[in-house]
Amino acid sequence: MNIFVCVKQVPDTETKIIPTSDGSFIETASIKWIMNPYDEYAVEQALLIKTTIPEANVTVVRVGSVKDTEALRTAMAMGADEASHVAAGDNLDSYSIAKALKGAIEKTGRKPDIILAGKQAIDDDCLQVPQILAEMFNLPSVSVIVGFEMNGTTVKVKREVEGGALEVYEIATPVVLACNKGLNTPRYASLPGIMKAKKKPLAQLSLADVGVTDADRRVKYSGFKLPPEKPAGKKFDATDAAKQKDVVAQVVGLLRTEAKVL
Amino acid sequence: MDFALTSEQREIRELALKFARNEMIPLAQEYDEKGTFPTEIFKKAWELGLINVCIPAEYGGPGFTGLDGVIIGESLAYGCMGMNTSFMANDLALLPIVIGGTDEQKKKFLTPFTQEFKIASFCLTEPGNGSDAGGIKTSIKDGGDHWIINGEKMWITNAGYADLFVVYGTIDVTLKHKGISAVIVDAKTAGIVLGKKEDKMGHRSSDTRGVRFNNVKVPKENMLGKPGEGWAIAMSTLDHSRPLVASSALGGAQRALDLSIQYAKERIQFGVPIAKHQAVQFMIAEMGMKIEASRLLVHKAAWMCDQGIKNTEVASYAKAFASDSCMQITTDAVQIYGGYGYSKEYPVEKLMRDAKLIQIYEGTSQIQRLVMSRELLK
CATH class of the missing domain: 1.20.140.10 (Butyryl-CoA Dehydrogenase, subunit A, domain 3)
Structure with missing residues (x-):
């Protein structure tokens, strides 16, 4: 049984995001990178499956910058068997990333039974790579899953819908699943795990190796800038009963012309 | 010259800091107030390999360097200095065995600490001897096929929970430093009497007590080095x-x-x-x-x-x-x-x-x- 887990390395949640001076991307030099928190649920789920099916192989796949492969190392320290890393810039669009992930999975020569991913990356919040990947593989997919059960070659998953209700799906594998918080509690990578991870295979690939070119880009970024700073609030004094009418008129006027909410 | 940590050391630090943030910080204040010994957290840290980092790989330990050890120590103390005192006390007690133990002693006493969660205590200080450790009065007498320990130890970290004590005593108080010897003592040995838990200003979640040794018999092979090498x-x-x-x-x-x-x-x-x-x-x-x-x-x-x-x-x-x-x-x-x-x-x-x-x-x-x-x- 072949389980693939797609992980992304994202800026730590406490990172102060600064656009580059030319506005082409964000400053990445001083960023501390972490494994996308939603991907941790995906890794954990793969490892939970492996505890019941010991012969299952868990391969983690990542597309992104070269300087750090720590998300992959962390996943292997948690217990994944091997990893593939496709070297690329950090500002690829979802389509290119999905295509690169597909290429990297195919490069292993193993047919995927289950592909797991986080439901979204907390950096660009696109929420679409798992679905695009499923389309490219022509596989069914379910996103935002909070429950998982394996019965032979079918999986039963639960996903949250509006209003707190749960949808329950039974799907024959192979399948692509995008994981949400609440699915499980990701384990820590143990110290012996960290030591063992060093010896686990990590395949290094380029975008060319997985057949991704500039022509695959569907989204071009026109610029990165911080949202405008919120101006200070305005105070209106309506304590004087005689002036209240004027003050109300002034507030309503500003709500129409400045805030444009009326 | 290179001041950078290796990628492995960065991972170790990340793990220990994550553990400190998720497991230690949320309970640090409550444990401090109530003086709760952090048994569960201690055990969880042991399961992740964050405890007993001084044990060499050949005896089942992680094979870490001292530098790895201080990286872990800093990160765990970030979570709670008090809990970390209890964690660190294991290393303090096991280090004399790592340093002065024979291969046989290391196999017998260190390896079990890598196989199950155990606690060790280092017993050097006495009520009348703190900084002047050379003035130890606890006696270690030759009882034929065993040693006999008599004396009182003070400020012993983890004493109330210890499975093992490493005890410093003297074979002859007139020999001063040259008489000092170290023995490994199973905590279940008859004659060990624990004092009450000290009510301390800080590090309140760590367990600190006096320990009295009354005619405690220890096998001859439990001495580290020769008599006087302590x-x-x-x-x-x-x-x-x-x-x-x-x-x-x-x-x-x-x-x-x-x-x-x-x-x-x-x-x-x-x-x-x-x-x-x-x-x-x-x-x-x-x-x-x-x-x-x-x-x-x-x-x-x-x-x-x-x-x-x-x-x-x-x-x-x-x-x-x-x-x-x-x-x-x-x-x-x-x-x-x-x-x-x-x-x-x-x-x-x-x-x-x-x-x-x-x-x-x-x-x-x-x-x-x-x-x-x-x-x-x-």
């Missing part, structure tokens, strides 16, 4: 353990700095965050400077030990500088928090109480200066 083992242990203890001061100081920065940016006085006031800025600058210098000393002292370079002097620099800095930094953190800092509602007063002990145990700051000057003037 002092050399104890001194060598300190070269290893002082950087580790210093690392805990470093972790506490880093926490105090992080909390101070966070608070200084939030707290508004005179219409601006107090971080905009130079008086606060300078305190924060001082903290950062002392932490960086402490970290360099701690890492160097551990690195020297790993390289087999005599580090007695630098280990004392690290221990005294890091613990004195931690005291100053945690005191300033309370100052930055002002009235709130003095309240137990906020985390910094605990840091200040915890910092004090690191200037005292494992050689006071004054003893460290004695060691330094002795090395410098010889």
Whole structure:
């Protein structure tokens, strides 16, 4: 049984995001990178499956910058068997990333039974790579899953819908699943795990190796800038009963012309 | 020359810090208030391999360097200096076996600590002998096919929970340092009487007690080295353990700095965050400077030990500088928090109480200066 887990390395949640001076991307030099928190649920789920099916192989796949492969190392320290890393810039669009992930999975020569991913990356919040990947593989997919059960070659998953209700799906594998918080509690990578991870295979690939070119880009970024700073609030004094009418008129006027909410 | 940590060391630090943030910090205040021993957290840390890091790989340990050890120590102390004292006490007790034990002793006593969760205690200090450790009065007498221990030990960390004691005594008090010997004692041996848990100012979640040994019989093969070799083992242990203890001061100081920065940016006085006031800025600058210098000393002292370079002097620099800095930094953190800092509602007063002990145990700051000057003037 072949389980693939797609992980992304994202800026730590406490990172102060600064656009580059030319506005082409964000400053990445001083960023501390972490494994996308939603991907941790995906890794954990793969490892939970492996505890019941010991012969299952868990391969983690990542597309992104070269300087750090720590998300992959962390996943292997948690217990994944091997990893593939496709070297690329950090500002690829979802389509290119999905295509690169597909290429990297195919490069292993193993047919995927289950592909797991986080439901979204907390950096660009696109929420679409798992679905695009499923389309490219022509596989069914379910996103935002909070429950998982394996019965032979079918999986039963639960996903949250509006209003707190749960949808329950039974799907024959192979399948692509995008994981949400609440699915499980990701384990820590143990110290012996960290030591063992060093010896686990990590395949290094380029975008060319997985057949991704500039022509695959569907989204071009026109610029990165911080949202405008919120101006200070305005105070209106309506304590004087005689002036209240004027003050109300002034507030309503500003709500129409400045805030444009009326 | 390279100041960078290896990618493996960065991962180890990340793991230990994550553990400190998720498992230790949320309970640190409550455990401090109630004086709760952190059994569950201790065990969880052991399961992740964060405990007993001094055990060599051939006896089932992680095969870490001293530098790896201080990286873990700093990170766990960031979570709680008090809990970390209990964690670290295992290393302190097992180090004499790592340093002075025979292959057989290491297999017999170290390996079980890697197979199941166990607690060890280091018994050196006595009610009448603290800094003057050479004046130990606990006697170790030859009883034919066993040793007989009699005496009283004081301020023994983890004593109430220990599975194993490493006890320093003397075969002949008139021999002074030359009579000091170390024996490994199973905690279940008859004649061991535990004192009551000390009600301490800080490190309140760690268990500290007196231990009395009344005619405690120990197998002959449990002595580390030959009779009279205990002092050399104890001194060598300190070269290893002082950087580790210093690392805990470093972790506490880093926490105090992080909390101070966070608070200084939030707290508004005179219409601006107090971080905009130079008086606060300078305190924060001082903290950062002392932490960086402490970290360099701690890492160097551990690195020297790993390289087999005599580090007695630098280990004392690290221990005294890091613990004195931690005291100053945690005191300033309370100052930055002002009235709130003095309240137990906020985390910094605990840091200040915890910092004090690191200037005292494992050689006071004054003893460290004695060691330094002795090395410098010889």
